[in-house]
Amino acid sequence: MFMSMMMVECIRTVYLSLMLLYIALLGMTHTAHSINPRIRLSNKELWQLNRTWVFQKHGVSLQPQTMLLDEGHERLYVGAKNALFSLSLDQVNTHHAEIQWASTDYQVEECLMKGREKQECANYIKVLQQYNQTHLLACGTGAFNPICAAVRVGHTWQDRLFALEEESITSGRGRSPYDPNSSCTSALSRGELYIGLYTDYWENDGALCRLNNQTYTRTERNDRSQLNEPKFVGSAVIPDNDDRGDDKVYFFFTEREMDAEGVTKAVYSRIGRVCANDQGGQRMLVNRWTSFLKTRLICSVAGPNGIDTHFDELEDVFVLNNKDEKNPEVFCLFSTTSTVFKGYAVCVYHMDDIRAAFNGPFAFRERPEHHWTPYEDRVPYPRPGSCASKVNGGGFSSSKEFPDEVLRFLRSHPVMYNPVLPQHHRPVLLQTEPGRRKLTQIAVDRVQAQDGHYHVLYIGTDDSVVLKFITIYNKDTDTMEEVLLEELEVFRVKTPVTEILISPKRQQLYVGSEESLAQVRLHQCDLYGSECADCCLARDPYCAWDGITCSRYYPAGVYPSRSRRFRRQDVRHGNAVQLCNGLQIDDEKWHRAKDRLVYGVESNSTLLECVPRSLQAKVLWFFQKGGENHQVQGDERVVVTSHGLLFLRVRGSDAGVYVCQTVEHGYVHTLLRITLHVLRGEKVESAIHMVNDGDGAKAAALCHSSMGPPPRPSISPKSLAPSLASGSHSRLWYKEFLQLIGYGDAQKVEEYCERVWCSDKKRKKTKKKYVPLAGEKRVKGKGGENSHRAPRHTLDT
Numbered sequence: 001m002f003m004s005m006m007m008v009e010c011i012r013t014v015y016l017s018l019m020l021l022y023i024a025l026l027g028m029t030h031t032a033h034s035i036n037p038r039i040r041l042s043n044k045e046l047w048q049l050n051r052t053w054v055f056q057k058h059g060v061s062l063q064p065q066t067m068l069l070d071e072g073h074e075r076l077y078v079g080a081k082n083a084l085f086s087l088s089l090d091q092v093n094t095h096h097a098e099i100q101w102a103s104t105d106y107q108v109e110e111c112l113m114k115g116r117e118k119q120e121c122a123n124y125i126k127v128l129q130q131y132n133q134t135h136l137l138a139c140g141t142g143a144f145n146p147i148c149a150a151v152r153v154g155h156t157w158q159d160r161l162f163a164l165e166e167e168s169i170t171s172g173r174g175r176s177p178y179d180p181n182s183s184c185t186s187a188l189s190r191g192e193l194y195i196g197l198y199t200d201y202w203e204n205d206g207a208l209c210r211l212n213n214q215t216y217t218r219t220e221r222n223d224r225s226q227l228n229e230p231k232f233v234g235s236a237v238i239p240d241n242d243d244r245g246d247d248k249v250y251f252f253f254t255e256r257e258m259d260a261e262g263v264t265k266a267v268y269s270r271i272g273r274v275c276a277n278d279q280g281g282q283r284m285l286v287n288r289w290t291s292f293l294k295t296r297l298i299c300s301v302a303g304p305n306g307i308d309t310h311f312d313e314l315e316d317v318f319v320l321n322n323k324d325e326k327n328p329e330v331f332c333l334f335s336t337t338s339t340v341f342k343g344y345a346v347c348v349y350h351m352d353d354i355r356a357a358f359n360g361p362f363a364f365r366e367r368p369e370h371h372w373t374p375y376e377d378r379v380p381y382p383r384p385g386s387c388a389s390k391v392n393g394g395g396f397s398s399s400k401e402f403p404d405e406v407l408r409f410l411r412s413h414p415v416m417y418n419p420v421l422p423q424h425h426r427p428v429l430l431q432t433e434p435g436r437r438k439l440t441q442i443a444v445d446r447v448q449a450q451d452g453h454y455h456v457l458y459i460g461t462d463d464s465v466v467l468k469f470i471t472i473y474n475k476d477t478d479t480m481e482e483v484l485l486e487e488l489e490v491f492r493v494k495t496p497v498t499e500i501l502i503s504p505k506r507q508q509l510y511v512g513s514e515e516s517l518a519q520v521r522l523h524q525c526d527l528y529g530s531e532c533a534d535c536c537l538a539r540d541p542y543c544a545w546d547g548i549t550c551s552r553y554y555p556a557g558v559y560p561s562r563s564r565r566f567r568r569q570d571v572r573h574g575n576a577v578q579l580c581n582g583l584q585i586d587d588e589k590w591h592r593a594k595d596r597l598v599y600g601v602e603s604n605s606t607l608l609e610c611v612p613r614s615l616q617a618k619v620l621w622f623f624q625k626g627g628e629n630h631q632v633q634g635d636e637r638v639v640v641t642s643h644g645l646l647f648l649r650v651r652g653s654d655a656g657v658y659v660c661q662t663v664e665h666g667y668v669h670t671l672l673r674i675t676l677h678v679l680r681g682e683k684v685e686s687a688i689h690m691v692n693d694g695d696g697a698k699a700a701a702l703c704h705s706s707m708g709p710p711p712r713p714s715i716s717p718k719s720l721a722p723s724l725a726s727g728s729h730s731r732l733w734y735k736e737f738l739q740l741i742g743y744g745d746a747q748k749v750e751e752y753c754e755r756v757w758c759s760d761k762k763r764k765k766t767k768k769k770y771v772p773l774a775g776e777k778r779v780k781g782k783g784g785e786n787s788h789r790a791p792r793h794t795l796d797t
């Protein structure tokens, strides 16, 4: 009885703390960030805009596990199931080369006999590194029997080489995991492979290793204080100073913290490091790291009541290289470890802070049940974790000469006391809405804009999408602003993004998934709109208003001086009012607003469409009466929807002029003026009868006069002009009209029009290649799926 009450109490506490966590997340110091991207592009739209290319093996799932960018050879290498591909960086779907590297029948047979699934018994490439100028190193699972080989790529791209060196095939044990699904990370520097992986069949031995031709160095086997159920996420070789002997290898991983009973509990994200030249010890720690240290990576947000919410599950790492190769910026994508609540955060770490943590106090605890404290006694010399290098006095030519005392200390103190805190002590990006998509991958570009440089974050999701963000830190308020610039659906079929590589040189993104590999251009400035305000409001650091269009921004020297004078860009504030208002006077703006005529039928529903290009703009409606504008607030009869103003039952008194305005960052834009005419019910009835009775001659005449291009947007003054016989869009007029008055479903109307009015040939003539614009979406028609492709936004193009 007592026990069960305790249980209930315990569950309640857990529940309460989850609630608190959630509330804390809601009340965080981030400024309100819009959920909508400024532009959302479907996969189809990306294609129509020529912004993407896709590499796919028809009928075969690609299952890329590794991707490697080789700007020197202008190729993208992809390690897949039983195959390696070399793709053109220009256009991934052209001129590809392929190496088939399957396991032998015997190996597959053996794998199946071990009780493995057919799917697993194949050679999945898990390691792909540039070995030297002419060769790659490739390692695969080899149907649970890892193998490695050298791949010849030639000196330059002109060699057009891509071939496996058959004689170089060797065992890949310790260089590739056995299981295709196993986590694994590797880096290659000066002929040495640094790798984090599970080295054994049963996935018991997680290790960080260095391998070359002759030697290997690794973490201790079965030592949970070094690694405990690690998940390997990333790795990088980063120099400390100009002495190569001081180069460090950093590993990013998660592991479980052990409690007093040795029972594993919470997951932590870690950064671990070793000296690149660590040769292991001489008498002790033979073939073991003499320099391995690790510490915790913190990515958390402070709640209003002092309870921090931690993002402890490291999902992906991106090391953004700098001109100063010693100081790249490290971007980490985290999620929460809670199974109830999923939130995501991106934190940025500076090398100064990382080094400071490793140079700080070692962590120490008397017994496992005690708390960690900073170790305050004497630390032996040379300081444990330092490298055998000239910079460190040059007293040791190799780690084999380190005193036993140093090695013993290092083995008993592998953890640093200070964690690494992120820049600004907070995430730069936060996604806390439960039920949203999962975030899987990150890549980052550094972009120079007029008002400074920005990090553009590309984040892959589990549903085929790449999100393009910038984040802006406000020093005065100590807050972070996230701007979601674009949401790109890079794959046609919903699938998780498994890898993102970026080529700043080519301004391209290479995105991998199980099925295929997509290449996507980083920006398409003209999509933001054709006016200065559209461009400024977009706040895309790649883009600026050049006086004529929204186009690529180049920092200096590229523009002729004349056009630089007209250049407008304000990434930080998106202040279009200030930047663009001089360019068009208000009066002129008024006249630029399009006029529309819309017919409604008394007591029936009518939609006044107005969809701004920007999904972030707020739409306001005004009704003009007696020379004044009255804002339409909406009620149970008149609803302000995201597609426009919807009258559920039109009344005669609704007739008049409606103005659709958008407000974004204080910038007011009048998009449309719609004049609504309300028709009396009986008149319409007779019109329908005319159509139903099949006034063939008249209908045919209408068809012949409807050879013009499809009007856009669909409900335009012209297409709705009541002058039936003379209108150049009569057929469309009829279609719209019939739909408008709620005649059957759209499909029927379409069929009816086809049958009665138009031959196929004529219809083809009227078809024009149609490129949809951002923010454009299809809506459901009144009677089910709307089959016509009416553009649903009404900005001038």
Ligand SMILES: *[C@@H]1O[C@H](CO)[C@@H](O)[C@H](O)[C@H]1NC(C)=O
Pocket (backbone or CB within 6 Å): 048, 049, 050, 771
């Ligand atoms: C895309 O490319 C094709 C062929 O190269 C071209 O015909 C088409 O106009 C392009 N579309 C756009 C939107 O640029």
Ligand SMILES: *[C@@H]1O[C@H](CO)[C@@H](O)[C@H](O)[C@H]1NC(C)=O
Pocket (backbone or CB within 6 Å): 119, 120, 180, 181
């Ligand atoms: C990886 O694991 C998932 C789920 O656990 C499974 O569906 C998939 O087939 C595995 N992949 C391979 C290549 O074994």
Ligand SMILES: *[C@@H]1O[C@H](CO)[C@@H](O)[C@H](O)[C@H]1NC(C)=O
Pocket (backbone or CB within 6 Å): 131, 132, 133, 134, 135, 150
């Ligand atoms: C690169 O490595 C391969 C394999 O070890 C070797 O055969 C080749 O000569 C090396 N190439 C260069 C340019 O060093």
Ligand SMILES: *[C@@H]1O[C@H](CO)[C@@H](O)[C@H](O)[C@H]1NC(C)=O
Pocket (backbone or CB within 6 Å): 213, 214
């Ligand atoms: C491996 O070592 C052998 C001799 O130990 C040497 O001849 C060969 O070139 C080395 N290969 C590489 C790839 O370093």
Ligand SMILES: CC(=O)N[C@H]1CO[C@H](CO)[C@@H](O)[C@@H]1O
Pocket (backbone or CB within 6 Å): 601, 602, 603, 604, 681, 684, 685, 741, 742
């Ligand atoms: C043209 C027309 O009047 N259509 C419909 C309008 O709404 C009434 C009542 O909802 C219907 O009876 C009409 O058919």
